[in-house]
Amino acid sequence: MEKIKVAIVGYGNLGKGAEKAINLAEDMELVGIFTRREPKTIESQSKVYSLENILDFKGEIDVCILCGGSATDLRSQGPEIARHFNTVDSFDTHAKIPEYFNDIDLAAKEGNNLSIISTGWDPGIFSMNRLLAQSILPQGETHTFWGEGVSQGHSDAIRRIDGVIDATQYTVPIEESIERIKAGEKVNFTPRDKHKRICYVVAEDGADKEEIEFKIITMPDYFVDYNTTVHFISEEELKKNHKKMVHGGRVLRIGETSQATKQVYEFKLDLDSNPEFTSSINVAFARAVYKMRQEGKIGAITVFDVPISYLSNLTAEEQRAKLL
Structure with a gap:
C-alpha cells in the first residue's frame, strides 16, 4: 500500500x-x-x-x-x-x-x-451534526453546549496576553438550560445563558492582575459574551490541578415531524483528551x-x-x- x-x-x-x-x-x-x-x-x-x-x-x-x-x-x-x-x-x-x-x-x-x-x-464534527439534524428535522431548534472541560483555543488566547505565564480555561454548561430545552420549552438563550467560563491564570511577578483580568473578560469572540470568572493561582497549583485536557459537549435539536410529535436529536462527546x-x-x-x-x-x-x-x-x- x-x-x-x-x-x-x-x-x-x-x-x-x-x-x-x-x-x-x-x-x-x-x-x-x-x-x-x-x-x-x-x-x-x-x-x-x-x-x-x-x-x-x-x-x-x-x-x-x-x-x-x-x-x-x-x-x-x-x-x-x-x-x-x-x-x-x-x-x-x-x-x-x-x-x-x-x-x-x-x-x-x-x-x-x-x-x-x-x-x-x-467547529468540525459538531458542525456536521448541526447540519444533519437540521436537514432531518427542518422544523425545530438547534442548541450546542460545550464542556465541562478545557478549551484549548480559549486557554491559548489567555496565554497570549502580556504578563501571563500560563493559563487554563474551563467551559461549563448551565445544566438548567439544557433541561429546559430537552423539556421542549421555547427559549431564546444568549451565550451567557448557556455557558460560563472559568479561568485559572498564572501571572508574572509584578504583572497588573486587574488589567489582565479586564483583557480576559472583554476579549472579543472568546469571553465578552459570557459570565467569566478569573482566578490567579501559582504555577505549581496550575500544573497539579488544571493540566488534564478533558472536554466534551453535545448538539441538541428539538423538532417536530407532525403536530405535537416531538423528536430529540442528540450527539454527545465525553473526552479524556481534547x-x-x-x-x-x-x-x-x-x-x-x-x-x-x-x-x-x-x-x-x-x-x-x-x-x-x-x-x-x-x-x-x-x-x-x-x-x-
Missing part, C-alpha cells in the same frame, strides 16, 4: 496528538515535525525540522496538518503554507471562519492545492484531503464538502459489509 505522506506543523498539544494518531494509521507515514523552535529541543521519536526549511520538502509531503493556535498562528501560517502544500487545520474562531476560509481559498488556489479548515470537533481527539479528527480529514486532491479538487473546503466515506481507510466494499 502506498502511504499518505503527512507533516505536522507545530508541536504543542495538538501536534503531539497528531503524531500519535498518524502512528496508529496504517495508511499514513509521518514525514516529520516542523517547528518554529530549535528542533534539537523537541523530544520526539519522529524526525524534527525547522519550519523555515519546510519548502525543501515540496514533493515529499502529501498533506500538512497545521497544529498552531487560531488566535494568531493559523491566521498567518494557514495561507502561507496552503500556497505550497495541501493542508488541514482546526481553526476554531467561529466568527472569523468566513474570512479565514476566503484567505485560505485564495492561497490554496494560487498554489494549486487543497485545504480544509476547521476540522476539530467544534487535543488527542481533535488531532484524530484532523488526521482522518488529512486522508480525505489526499483523496480529494487526487481527484483534482483545489481551493478551500470545509467538513460539509467531504464525503464521509473519504475519512476511512476502509475500501467502499469493506465499509458496506462492515458498517452499513
